[in-house]
Amino acid sequence: MNTPWLPLTGPVVCIGETMAALAPDPPRPLQDAESLRLSVAGAESNVAMYLADHGIPVAWLSALGDDALGLRVRTAVADAGVDVSHVRIDPHRPTGLLVKNPLTAGTRVHYYRSNSAASALGPELLEQEPVRTASVLHFTGITPALSSSCRRLVTRALAAPAGERPYAISFDVNHRAALWPAGTAPAMLRELADRADIVFVGLDEAQDLWGAKLTATSIRELLPNPRILVVKDGARAASALTEEGIRTVPALRTTVVEPVGAGDAFAAGFLAGLVRGLTMTQALRLGHVTAVSALKVTGDHGTLPGTEEMERLLQIPAREWEVLDADQL
Template identity: 70%
Template sequence: MNGAPGIPFPQDGPVVCVGETMAALAPTPHGPLDTAEDLRMSVAGAESNVAMYLADLGRDVSWLSALGDDAFGRRVRAAVAAAGVDVTGVRTDPQRPTGLLVKDPGRDRTRVHYYRSGSAASALGPEVLDDDRIRSATLVHLTGVTPALSPSCRDLVERALAAPPSPERPYAISFDVNHRPALWPDGTAATVLRDLADRADIVFVGLDEAQDLWGADLEPADVRRLLKGPRILVVKDGGRAAHALTETDGKMCTVPALPTDVVEPVGAGDAFAAGFLAGLLRGEDLRRALRLGHVTASSALRVTGDHGPLPNAATIAELLDLDDEDWPTGRRAAR
């Protein structure tokens, strides 16, 4: 049995997510960009994705960022706010534009084209951490996207992770490695992301990411040996399973993924992180937190955008309560 005892960390309370969100354009109907006649606009940002799913799961959550004084920025702000996220800490930059991404779905994978150089969010810096929302938070969520955007953004993340939890930094920090190769100069990501991840309290990384960054033969236990600092390390193995490894006993809690008809994989990792964090915040053990991560990720996989509707609360509760033999198919919940 891969279960693990409950972990009294982080404490229940407000969450703050910090990072860039862009306007996103994708072909509709779903298909290659070069033959598309219509594009659908949505929003895309790893940290705001986490924030929106946390709000869906009943958490008190704020998003801190910057947007341009333009139509894209107004669209992004409205969409994130409509999901129940506090956006009052998002500043408007009159000089810099809102970032933009365009999705190009292919037969095997979706290519993403970024237009974010010089964006409003790329000018974020350590001063963001002086916001009163962060001072009163129990958890702050960051990703490896932010330090790749600019020197000031990297300074922001470096300062956030400069010290362990203390009276001066009473909140926990979760960090999703979220490696985006196109944003990093060749040869720089591996060292920087390993150093940042090793200083966070909770870390998420895809097994494929870890293998690309730190060694092709790595297994989850090897990643734990590389990243000794986090209290909880979650290694996601695509559509197969997710593994949680703690600092206390070295044991690994593994929960298989739910079978899902995948429409678009982009955003599923953010959804998983939100579900797992929501589980921890409400006092679930690792097994149930991983299950909630999978349930939330499935919602993202079923839509072309990054944010899909969750099952109702009763269905989620039934899924979390399934016996281990029923969980891989969700059979009892489906009956």
């Protein structure tokens, strides 16, 4: 893959909030639950943990409360092989919390993150390590929705023209409607995404934000500036649009246990492919394989295939890929 603009040294740095997460165990409506399972949940740390699984040097940058939940989050991310040494511990603000409520119509998520430690993150992070020596910064559209200081952080990171930044910036649109004041998300997320080097967006997500009739190519017209635009079409395929054209790779067939975290896993796999210098097709395949590992588990973080199997999947002919059953991996 020809990516001379991607720095070859320094870690990938994922910036954003990770919360403690509570969910009924076994799954049932929250009001009927007798026990809750405690885990961690955060888009950016999900990406960081999967990058670590792929052997990519990665750091997670955020803030946590000086509380037991913060310690639980920090330990979980560190145990996955991610550098958490620069995570700030805030003695005055709590660690964010989410609670899942499984219902017949789908799972509702209740957030308790107002005034959380991570909501006080701001642009001063960009002057510190590990940002100054990073090869890639990874943000999502969740962070600018958390607070005005978080919005300034992301806006400042993207303010310099792409060619003048010392690192590449990856941005996953990751629209969370509940976090945005009504009517504000479409314009802000489009503006931020169009300043990034690498952008991830779901086709349905883009249609909800910017127009029901959008296709991958018309999304590219809305976001002409990213060097790589990745459009994910659910369980069907993912396409990477660059100045050299469009590459589309079908998604792998698999039994879905829970879809939460699959988008983060895909982004991590694709970024790992870029850092490794794989072809665009191989990077998309790596994204799909990583996403499958998340789809197969109830949490956000599943197990990747072994190294030999992963390399085999990157090399098989397209016709073999298209009929592959990921449940057999």
